[in-house]
Amino acid sequence: MKPDDSLFQQVQNRVSECLALAERHTGRRFDPPLVCFNQRGRIAGSAWLEQWELRFNPVLLTDNAHDFLSEIVPHEVAHLVVFALYGKVKPHGREWQAIMAEVFGLEPRTRHRLNTEKVAPVFSYDCGCRIHKLSLRRHNKVLRGQLRYQCLHCGQPLIRVKAPHKRKTT
Structure with a gap:
């Protein structure tokens, strides 16, 4: 499902708000970045520093608009602000953490907690x-016989849990 134009506009507006907060805090002006909605997979958003571009996942945005506006957008804008102020540094290093906490008033979490099963299916495996839960990539490697996984806790091999068959009712 594709987000409607008003949701895209809300993200654009939130990017502008975050940049304005950063400008007031740092005393520096930041050009508006190119904002795209072409991120795929489990990634909610990404900052392309040299291109001065933000990319957001439209499927995850549709299902998690509040989380995007409150956390994902500031998270990605913080990457751009840090790049403008300090150049290339650790992606979630102390500079980024400071922008998240001091400018946006947010806990500097490095990963989102969104449900990604719609965009990246997982497969159940049992060890006993x-x-x-294995990703599609890992599951395919098991199917092709390229890799075998074992539990880090009990050391037993992981065995695919077959989905229960649905019985036809007559």
Whole structure:
């Protein structure tokens, strides 16, 4: 499902708000970045520093608009601000953490907590002590016989949990 234009506009507006906060805090002016909605997979957003571009995942945005506006957008804008102020530094280093906390008043979390099953399916595997979720990439490697995984806790090999068959009712 594709977000409607008003949601795209809300993200654009939030990017502008975040840049204005950073400008007031740092005393520097920041050009508006190119904002795209072409991020794919589990990634909610990304900052392309040299291109001065932000990319957001339209599928995750549609299902998680509040999280995007409150956390994902400031997270990505912080990467651009840090790049403008300090150049290339650790992506989630102390400079980025300071922008997140001091400018945006947010906990500097490096990963989002959005449900990504819609954009990146997972496959259940059992070891005997717990169920493990493997990504599509890892699952395919198992199917092709390229890799075998084992549980880090009990050391047993992971065995695919077959989905239960749905019985036809007659």
